[in-house]
Amino acid sequence: MRVTMTVNGHRMDADDVWEGESLLYVLRERLGLAGSKNACEQGECGSCTVFLDEVTVCACLVAAGQAHGRSVRTVEGLAEAGADGAPGLSDVQEAFVAAGAVQCGFCTPGLLVQTEDLLRRTVAAGAGAPSDAEIREALAGNLCRCTGYEAVIEAVRLAAEWTERGRPAGGPARGEAR
Amino acid sequence: MEFLSPATWEEALAAKSARPDAVPIMGGTDVMVELNFDRRRPAALLDLTRVPELREWAPDGDRLRLGAGVPYAVIVDRLADRAPALALASRAVASPQIRNRGSVGGNLGGASPAGDAHPPLLATDAVVELASVRGVRRVPAREFYLGPRRTARSDDELIAAVLLPAPAGPQQFAKIGTRNAMVIAVASFALALDAGRRSAGTGIGSAGPTPLRAPEAEEFLAAEFDWAGGRPPSPAVAQEFGALVAAAARPIDDVRGSAAYRRHALSVLARRTLGWAAADYRREMAACG
């Protein structure tokens, strides 16, 4: 079957989609968007997290046909949404780099999308920076086997601060926040 | 495989009647795992996400009618006051991403004895609304679970909604697992007190072939609870309540825990939720003057 959806603001068609196929497979294997990772295909790891109609979901657990006609935003779309329309990394992405929250990087796309969602619901909505407990709860479905999570939490705190007060001009030197 | 995508409830019921072998898919958090791992190759998938009614909720007499497809995240955010035990259980499900998608209808459709929605539905005497082209019927949750993953739903029926009685007293839910998130329960327990009827409802998860009630524990608590003052239950009462709940379970040994551990865990969960519920009860009494 053919599945048509808006991905990162662009209308895209995927053809010959098998009826039992996941949204994750369509994104990665048919649309060439390999940012969302496939690490478990059973909802356990969160590395395939994307926005589906602006709600975060595990793309491996969405049937492709369920996404037909809907809007999907992947990690690739976060960068596109960066600074004043000019392509660049988003605050959340820069914060992950600055805090050293990326090692092998497999979990990173999912963490970025889930963090983006958390900040949108908290600081960006005027509800203040999320507490550490809120951060941990929001990221409870994203597994990372490298970082031990401390640097990840630090990255989220930093991104929240930038969202609230603006990112320092030029940005901090990479790795500085550690 | 066919992908059926009805846009209305009537179309969905007609499709299920024409194709009883079609597998409904709502949040997909159970169905997609089975497909991804080749555990299931249904002849057809029946996508229910385009049926608006399934995502709605509204009062129905003095009950809350909750559409089968309302995701857990919405129950947690919007319905905690009208469905306290179910909201507590919903918050304990998996992760935010799964709670954004997974639904009570899906929990009932799969009917895993470990499903977190079941104990609250049993404890609060909720009703499951089933529908087909033949009509609508309402089955009490307490009569819905028939055997391991077997329920009162017929092949041509879809789950439309659950009906939740207005809370008439404190409700609690607790679950044991290896982590605070992303765990299928080793054991779970829900307790609902009804101050008007002076009765107690219970629900046990993950400790039997189906979700279970503990009727003897319910009767014992109804007789022993201090309905006039909400005094904390004596250690002896709490102990006996826990023992009766544990005795009602029919657990097995499996990878998540031994039968003996599950019984022990249930007695602890029962005592704890009773303590919390009694404290809530006193707080509600104080608030009402």
Ligand SMILES: Cc1cc2nc3c(=O)[nH]c(=O)nc-3n(C[C@H](O)[C@H](O)[C@H](O)COP(=O)(O)OP(=O)(O)OC[C@H]3O[C@@H](n4cnc5c(N)ncnc54)[C@H](O)[C@@H]3O)c2cc1C
């Ligand atoms: C990583 C992970 C963690 C999980 N953790 C938990 C947990 O902590 N607690 C828990 O309880 N569950 C957990 N689950 C299981 C799952 O999320 C729940 O069972 C959820 O309620 C399923 O809802 P759904 O809408 O996604 O169902 P789906 O996957 O869409 O469907 C599940 C079943 O119900 C049927 N169905 C769905 N809707 C209807 C309907 N309206 N009428 C008739 N049949 C229907 C389907 O055909 C299927 O058999 C977890 C799953 C994953 C992947």
Ligand code: FES
């Ligand atoms: S690949 Fe989807 S959650 Fe792991």
Ligand code: FES
């Ligand atoms: S950085 Fe390797 S899994 Fe997280």
